[in-house]
Amino acid sequence: MTYAFTHRGVRTGLEENTLIAFQRAVDLGITHLESDVHASADGTVYLFHDETLDRVTDATGEFSTFSDTQLAAVRAGDEPLCTLDELLDAFPHALVNVDVKDERVIGPLAELIERRAAHRQIALAAFATARTTAVANLLSAPIRRSPGQREMVLIWLCAHLFGWVPRRLIHNFWAVQVPLKQGFLPVATRRFIRAVQRAGAQVHVWVIDDEPRMRLLMERGVDAIMSDNAPLLVKVLGSQA
Template identity: 55%
Template sequence: MSYGFSHRGYRQGDEENTLIAFERAYQTGVRHFETDVRCTSDDVVYAFHDETVDRITQVAGRFNDLTEDQIGELRAGGQPLLPLRELIERFPDVTLNIDVKDQQVIAPLAKVIEQTQSHQQIALASFDTARTRATAHLLSQRVRMSPGTKEMTRIWLWAHLVGRIPAKYAAEFWAVQVPQRQGVLPVTTRRFIRAVRRAGMQVHVWVVNSEPDMHKLLERGVDALISDDAPLLQRVLTGYSTTD
């Protein structure tokens, strides 16, 4: 059965990656969250996407240059920023798909996962697989991972040119997480989805906010949709499961 990820929470305005946004998503029934992590200059890990705080807070500056106390003063859509540890502990029954945004957050992120013993709850992602591998290397237990851009390109080529994907990819990665298109190139073709699933990996598609696109992808057999619109996502998935 297919499922859905809430992308940075179900937010209003600039509330992305805040506690209230994830609480809204949880209330719709979503039990998989997609989030991002960066850390402060004193190594406290937060759910935060951008390199700078300019876009969604009232001040400007690089996230990594600010201390925990300074981050504590900031607001995104009127909401405080969310430490990753709080997110993990508030939702122990939720799978967290975490995008490792830079090198600086790798060791602090691993420390949070170890301290909370949340390995089974965590899936790591990044556009650069080296960051997910480096984080996983610091952990005492295995966590799920998805490939970065270079590996994903190779997987796509194997799927389309050969029709099968080498077993080494499924041995390392639980899922591929892809957009519907990369520029003019379609990514989520039926051939690609079939090859990935035959190889033993899941197909997750981001960021899907259109109901027709959701239906199209579910009919093609994707395993998960990542969406900003948690209520729509749950409605489509519920309707699809009852007619499947």
């Protein structure tokens, strides 16, 4: 059975990664939330994608230079910004997949996970595996992770050339998180999905917002789909036998 991730929450405008955006997803019955994390100048972990505030807020400048007091006045689509603590408080039974966006958030994120004993509630992802490894090395218990781009290239090559993935490439990872295609190159093929699953990891595909591709991935047996269109994804997944 395929399950749903909401990608930065359900939004009608610029309120991505805000508490109300994730509340809408949870109200649909979604229990797997995807977000991005940056640290403020005070070392607080926030849900935020970009390096700067410019695109989705009423402020401008580099996120990491703003204090918590300054960020409290910032609005994204008229909504306040949300810390990871606030999200975990609001949805204690959700699994939160966080993209570790840069090195500055590594220490604060690890401190938060340890303080809250949130090792089973949070999963780590990043473009570079070194960032998730750095967080994991600061923790007192194992945590779910997905590989970065370099490892994914090796996994993809093994899956498509040989039809199998060596367990040594994947044994540290809970899931691989990939696009359906990278440019014209197919990634989440049936062969790839089966090879990764046989090696012991899940396959999550992002970001899928239309019904034909959702159904294609369900038919291929993908474990999870990340989407900006959570209402549609919930509807389509509801048709599973």
